[in-house]
Amino acid sequence: MNDVNAPDAHSPSRWSHWRGLGGWNFYFLLKFALLWFGYLNFHALTNLVFLAWLIFPLPSLRLHRLRQLISLPIGFALLWHDTWLPGWESLLSQGNQLAGFSPNYLLDLLNRFINWQMVGAMFVMLVIYLFVSQWIRITVLVSLLLLWLNIVNLAGPAFSLLPGSSTTPPVVLKTSTPAGAVPTALDDTAPPTSANLTAWLNRFYEHERQRNTHFPTTLPADSQPFDILVINVCSLAWSDIDYAQLRSHPLWKHFDILLNNFNGATGYSGPAGIRLLRASCGQTSHSDLYKPTQESCYLFDNLAKLGFKEQLMMDHTGVFGNYLQELRDFGDIQAPLMSQAGISPELTSFDGSPVFNDGQLMQRWLDDRLKSSEPRTATFYNLIPLHDGTRERGSTQTAPWTPRAQVLFDQLDTFLNNLEKSGRRVMVLVVPEHGAALKGDKMQMSGLRDIPSPDITHVPVGIKFVGMKAPHQEQALAVETPTSLLAISELVSRVVDGQVFNAPNINMSVLTQNLPQTPVVSENDNAVVIMYQGKPWIRLNGGDWVPYPN
Known part of the structure; x- marks a missing residue:
């Protein structure tokens, strides 16, 4: 059968x-x-x-x-x-x-x-x-x-099929530091496996949680009144300046100190503003920016406690991306936005809103300071004429970045010259948010900043003391050690008594000695880039680490 x-x-x-x-x-x-x-x-x-x-x-x-x-x-x-x-x-x-x-x-x-x-x-x-x-x-x-x-x-989570191995992009932050400058816990001698890189990043954030700037509780009786002006420029990195061949612009000759190895730590404006306003504590992860933090972390709050009146100035509305509200909610800057009435719109932003003339805004700030009896102010000034997609008034096409940068540099140069002539005592800090990503790379096209690459986060930071009795050095003191936002807060805390303006001689090397050094760690919402063993590594969406492709 x-x-x-x-x-x-x-x-x-x-x-x-x-x-x-x-x-x-x-x-x-x-x-x-x-x-x-x-x-x-x-x-x-x-x-x-x-x-x-x-x-x-x-x-x-x-x-x-x-x-x-x-x-x-x-x-x-x-x-x-x-x-x-x-x-x-x-x-x-x-x-x-x-x-x-x-x-x-x-x-x-x-x-x-x-x-x-x-x-x-x-x-x-x-x-x-x-x-x-x-x-x-x-x-x-x-x-x-x-x-x-x-x-x-099988040899590891990351590999390259390229004819040659991945190399560090041409514009990177130097990672060499003096002995003992970086804690033993952040040693990077272990092989760059995903597990080791993740462990290193966790140790980095643990170490940063322990760091903060110590401001005095009160100013001494002989302190000298002065103003602090923080100019927070959107879309300006060293790679952009080199791409546009603007390193020789007279603007850079104004500064007393240049932090040449400064890492902005992010590729977007909102997080950049929050990080700067929280500069008095160590670097946090991206997600922690939107969580409560210690009161002592807020740079402008620390200055307000010492008698500096907070001021807020922008050349835009602050509406896009809820930028202004984020500064208030997570950066704790509550000062009213300085009036833009009577200021000419100079450009049109990528969202169609006006970008006001920065030369006029800076002159208004100076005129107000010359008239005011307020002895000390601390101003946060955010400006966006270099942002991707910005166009000339009446045009529908994005304006070329280089002419916009030339105009902005000229305006800053003129403002600093006028400030010198005014006799005001002002500490000016130019601290860009992030770069414009003019070049683009194999990971993302020009203008895209979802991945905070070294070309985007390696930004020029300049500090200028206007109104000092001491003569200025012929060239700016270049600080080459890796620094980030904590170094800004530390520099401000060292001069908060104003004696730097009254001293007959100032040694900028002494003033910048032992500034807090910060290894290069940059983070957006879903991307982390770190420098490990002198090379950039990236992790996307919580996955494995891979070398940043050149």
């Missing part, structure tokens, strides 16, 4: 229904090409699982077609995951801000996002693939190459 459950000897085996990858071969070949040139954060095992899902034999042609349909969104999501593009969480969190962009700015970003040379190369690859696939089983080659990549990846 025949067994009814026995397989039919004439029916094909389930394992004979191998159909190959078909068009998915080009999908993987395209990824290999992008990986070769350093444009992917490739997840080898995930891609291997996806390949196995695509070629697993299915006897039913209907099931095979259904799998193809299901695979389309999966393949797109995996390709996005393999790129350096912002994660879905970041896009969702930035959704309201994207809605505030003007249509012309969105079109400009879209045009920059499309690399037409790369589109042309993809077309050539497609033609070659269609031609070669007539004679060669591409599925076998793709499968073997992906298997090989997984074997290579």
